[in-house]
Amino acid sequence: MKIKIAVIGGGSVNWMRGLMRDIYLMDAAEGGEIRLVDPNVEHVTSVRNMLLKFNEKTGKDYRISIVEDRKDALRGCDFVLTTFSPGAMDAFFNDLEIPVKYGVRLPVSMTCGISGISAAIRTVPVAYEIAQDMEQVCPGAVLLNVTNPMTAVTKAFNIPARTITVYGICHEIFSLRRFTEKIFGITMPQGMRIGTYLYSYLHEQGFDYTIAGLNHYIWLTKAAYHGEDVIGKIRQFAMEHDGLEDLPENYQATNSYSNNCQAKLALCRQFGYLPIPGDRHLIEFMSSLCNNQNGFGMEYGVLKTTVDSRRLDKVMQKKDIDDIASGAKEVSLYRSGEDIADIMQSYIEKTELITVCNRPNIGQITNLPEGAIVETLVKKEKDGTITPLPAGDLPRPIHHLCYLHTGIIEMVVEAALKGDRELLIEAMSIDPSTGTMDFSKIPQLCDDLLMANRKWLPRFFD
16 A cells, blocks of 8 residues: 655654654555655755665655645645654753753753743644644544644644544653563563553553553553552552662763653652653653752752753764665664554554554543543554543542643643733743742743744744
């Protein structure tokens, strides 16, 4: 079968190597069209050249094109992948560094907090417009999003969605494997893909679980091993361990992506339930985990991911892509752990699939607002329908934490679409990250961010 794919943000040197390799390795599609949309001409050209090499190595027949007009790229597509970032590293620098002057220092800035809010108001309007365009020129298509801030962006996609199906995809669930192996000894067999391990193998081994919450803030709310409730056993592990692995005395993390789960276990000790995402994301949700007293997360082994380090990553990633395209580096044809190609293949073959997805709440989490974007296990049916697996109520402390952030996201999305400065200030004023700064200075912080990123915020200045 031949398929048509548009990639908005097709010059992403971070995402495109793995995602496109996965798509080329799908048995269900022998080719078709891949249309790349990205303002970064240099990067998107490199990606196109890499995909031409993938054609050569796999024997697949994909027509690769760089398309300037987004609507033309979307026309008639079966699948749309989104990995875009308005303003890219220049805007991201403002998101991350301007709040520091006010006492707000966050490690990642891709989810929540002042930095995540600043990123959201740039990305939300673009996401909304993409969904509008899709309804006009590729109704019924499947949209697979990895763009952050995931919750806000997925909300924006869903507002105008009528016929299109929106998946908000995140791989933080993969971290669950470290705990099922460490605590219960359920190791992943060699050669098994992580999705197979999480969504079927664990069940086959007698481990059943429920995860629920928000993107980068999902929690293991239920867990049973051979029918026995083991939430208490997981909490006991947290009581007995500061980190997942025993590290040498006086160990200091040197990599911003390193994660010994210290924040996760601290949360589990006090709330009784284990959060799954990496600590660098988790601590952004609570100012008590990210403030001057604990080195803005350094006491939990979290280091700030600087813009300079991200720029360097992109230089190295682009070089890797160019080397693949030129033949200087051999193409390694193996599947990544990402679920996107599995989802696409299940639509092509009309099969069922279990995955984790960010979707509007239709009752899968019973004590969060209807319509809020939540992250849970879902079942994709043979006919393409997405059925969220019931998660029930979030436990009381988790509910209160998540409920606050669902409200903030609703305000931020509305402010972004209306260009409403006053509503944006209100959202920033209730976000936990501003607990480390002077309340009276929040409007000035807001204005500083708006002015610095003005070129990517037309709705606030038109």
